Amino acid sequence: MYDYETLKVTQEGNVVTACLHRPDSRNAINMRMLSELSDLIDTLEEAQDVAVLVLRGSPDVFSSGIDLRDFAARKRRDIYGLQKWERMCRDLEKLNKFTVAAVQGECTGGGFQLVLLCDARIAERQAVFCLNEVKLGFLPGMATFRLAKYVGLGRAKSLVLTGRPIRAKKAQQWGILDRVCDQTSFDETLAETVSNLLPFHLVPLEMARRLLDESYATSYEDFLGHFLAAQHRAINSEAFGRLVAKATSAEPRSNSP
Amino acid sequence: MHRPKAGPRIVSVGTATPLRKYTQDEILDLFHETDPRIRRLFHSGHIKARYLYLPEPVNGVLPDETNQELLDRHLHGALEIGPQAIEQCLCPLGLAPCDVDFFCCLSATGFLCPGITAHLIKKMAFRENVQRIDVLGMGCNAAVNGLQAVTAFARANPGKLALMLCVEICSAAYVYNRKMSTAVVNSLFGDGAGAVVVRQHDADSWRQGPIVADFEPHIIPEALLAMRYDLEDSKLSFFLERDIPYDIGANVGKPVSRLLGRHGLKRKDIDHWIVHSGGKKVIDAIQYNIGLTDHDMRHTLSILKNYGNLSSGSILFSYKELGHEGVVRDGDLGVAIAMGPGTSIETALLVW
Numbered sequence: 243m244y245d246y247e248t249l250k251v252t253q254e255g256n257v258v259t260a261c262l263h264r265p266d267s268r269n270a271i272n273m274r275m276l277s278e279l280s281d282l283i284d285t286l287e288e289a290q291d292v293a294v295l296v297l298r299g300s301p302d303v304f305s306s307g308i309d310l311r312d313f314a315a316r317k318r319r320d321i322y323g324l325q326k327w328e329r330m331c332r333d334l335e336k337l338n339k340f341t342v343a344a345v346q347g348e349c350t351g352g353g354f355q356l357v358l359l360c361d362a363r364i365a366e367r368q369a370v371f372c373l374n375e376v377k378l379g380f381l382p383g384m385a386t387f388r389l390a391k392y393v394g395l396g397r398a399k400s401l402v403l404t405g406r407p408i409r410a411k412k413a414q415q416w417g418i419l420d421r422v423c424d425q426t427s428f429d430e431t432l433a434e435t436v437s438n439l440l441p442f443h444l445v446p447l448e449m450a451r452r453l454l455d456e457s458y459a460t461s462y463e464d465f466l467g468h469f470l471a472a473q474h475r476a477i478n479s480e481a482f483g484r485l486v487a488k489a490t491s492a493e494p495r496s497n498s499p
Numbered sequence: 500m501h502r503p504k505a506g507p508r509i510v511s512v513g514t515a516t517p518l519r520k521y522t523q524d525e526i527l528d529l530f531h532e533t534d535p536r537i538r539r540l541f542h543s544g545h546i547k548a549r550y551l552y553l554p555e556p557v558n559g560v561l562p563d564e565t566n567q568e569l570l571d572r573h574l575h576g577a578l579e580i581g582p583q584a585i586e587q588c589l590c591p592l593g594l595a596p597c598d599v600d601f602f603c604c605l606s607a608t609g610f611l612c613p614g615i616t617a618h619l620i621k622k623m624a625f626r627e628n629v630q631r632i633d634v635l636g637m638g639c640n641a642a643v644n645g646l647q648a649v650t651a652f653a654r655a656n657p658g659k660l661a662l663m664l665c666v667e668i669c670s671a672a673y674v675y676n677r678k679m680s681t682a683v684v685n686s687l688f689g690d691g692a693g694a695v696v697v698r699q700h701d702a703d704s705w706r707q708g709p710i711v712a713d714f715e716p717h718i719i720p721e722a723l724l725a726m727r728y729d730l731e732d733s734k735l736s737f738f739l740e741r742d743i744p745y746d747i748g749a750n751v752g753k754p755v756s757r758l759l760g761r762h763g764l765k766r767k768d769i770d771h772w773i774v775h776s777g778g779k780k781v782i783d784a785i786q787y788n789i790g791l792t793d794h795d796m797r798h799t800l801s802i803l804k805n806y807g808n809l810s811s812g813s814i815l816f817s818y819k820e821l822g823h824e825g826v827v828r829d830g831d832l833g834v835a836i837a838m839g840p841g842t843s844i845e846t847a848l849l850v851w
Contacts, residue, residue, distance in 0.1 A: 333767070336790070448790075449787065452787070452790075463543070464545075467779055467780060467783040468783050468786070468787060470780070470783070471744075471745070471748055471780070471783035471784040471786065471787040471788070472787045474745040474748065474749070474784065475748065475749070475787055475788055478749060
């Protein structure tokens with residue numbers, strides 16, 4: 243299980259950790275890694291014993307971005323590989339587990355895009371975030387859709403159009419990161435982040451995340467209908483049922499004999 | 500999944516509506532409706548306009564209609580838009596009613612004997628030996644039930660032609676009494692007819708249409724009476740329970756999972772969702788229970804907006820819109836979902 247070339251995957255309890263692993267190319271994302279990420283997501287979707295996926299890089303680099311060596315140099319380049327990337331990103335964003343991005347060191351391009359997909363995002367102080375695609379001559383994927391929702395349009399334009407790198411502290415101030423810590427306390431902070439997410443209630447997680455992801459794109463009236471449907475599902479879920487059963491059994495019954 | 504290359508295919512679809520289209524405001528004005536709750540209800544359902552057979556106002560007021568007049572309207576409408584949908588379905592194939600071997604008509608908005616097939620056989624010159632079946636009273640899910648019948652016929656009789664017509668004159672089941680319960684229904688349903696031809700023929704490919712590969716029903720007996728006809732002033736009046744959209748949402752995952760599961764498919768393998776435009780709430784509930792997006796539901800939402808709930812014909816209108824988009828490719832998979840009285844959720848798997 244979880245046997246990949248470009249990912250090092252371990253499981254501890256209900257937490258699966260996937261480390262991007264291409265030491266020769268600073269964890270650049272190639273087609274192989276994309277396929278393996280897709281496969282991992284498909285596998286995790288079915289895994290009943292997993293509640294959290296943590297996405298990491300190496301101690302000095304999360305990822306240096308898309309591996310340009312996968313593009314054809316001499317013939318017409320088609321869009322399908324990048325479309326596959328976006329499909330994987332969407333599947334990760336909608337995965338039926340909590341997702342955590344834990345960043346150390348360089349986090350560029352596609353690496354940064356991955357971070358934006360996760361439910362919780364942390365980094366150590368030395369981490370540097372950069373979307374350099376436009377500077378290089380292409381586009382930072384659907385980060386063009388997601389980034390402004392985190393940071394606002396002005397900052398998104400500044401990051402995307404100038405390709406300027408920002409440090410972890412600024413990324414936290416701008417709302418991209420939840421927590422920033424020292425290298426020495428990184429694993430401890432990560433463990434805390436994971437335990438703060440638990441317990442894992444699948445239905446409210448999926449419903450809340452979907453509503454939040456859609457919150458910038460819908461009218462109030464449409465959204466209200468979506469919310470009511472989602473809330474109906476949540477209040478009829480197992481987790482809420484247990485909560486109500488507990489609340490009503492704890493309550494002293496005034497009409498009991 | 501193992502993709503079947505042969506099997507009964509939907510090779511053509513036709514739809515028709517009455518000529519007159521009414522916006523929600525026009526309908527409220529015709530009924531001189533001033534109750535703000537009812538006016539709000541008409542505007543909250545994401546419906547813009549509907550095609551309806553409404554009577555001509557007399558001195559600016561819609562005449563009160565007898566039961567007989569409503570039944571007449573159902574038959575008149577069925578014999579007007581039914582043939583239009585059938586012709587639109589047969590003509591592109593170079594076929595005529597006399598080529599049809601099996602004829603199935605579905606309607607839940609008027610009751611009559613002899614059935615609609617008999618009337619249409621006379622009117623459109625079907626053969627005198629056409630096999631036929633009239634399905635009355637199944638409601639919004641009926642197209643999938645009818646598809647089960649025509650598909651079974653086509654599978655058992657390769658080369659022969661099966662025709663299904665869903666024709667609903669919902670305006671013939673209008674009861675206007677200023678109650679919220681009737682206003683819910685009157686704000687939602689529209690008139691329309693949809694027809695499909697199903698046949699199993701070696702020369703047909705995905706370009707003609709999808710193979711109807713499988714069906715999976717789901718009935719919720721506890722909700723038997725959640726959608727039903729009541730009698731109000733001796734007229735049939737359709738009633739919808741308040742919670743039914745959410746009950747359907749809570750159950751829709753069951754048949755869909757069974758249908759996909761036995762073919763080794765996941766929801767994300769499905770390229771096209773053809774879902775009944777039952778109303779905004781039930782569409783929301785389905786979306787949030789089985790993870791469908793507005794894009795997946797684009798035809799369902801657009802049919803609701805422009806036609807209202809067409810009852811059994813609804814998914815045929817959505818299916819036709821999908822075809823017009825020109826996005827379907829060889830090997831694509833589709834799932835049709837229609838829900839209605841019973842309470843019933845009917846699903847079908849389509850393979851292009």
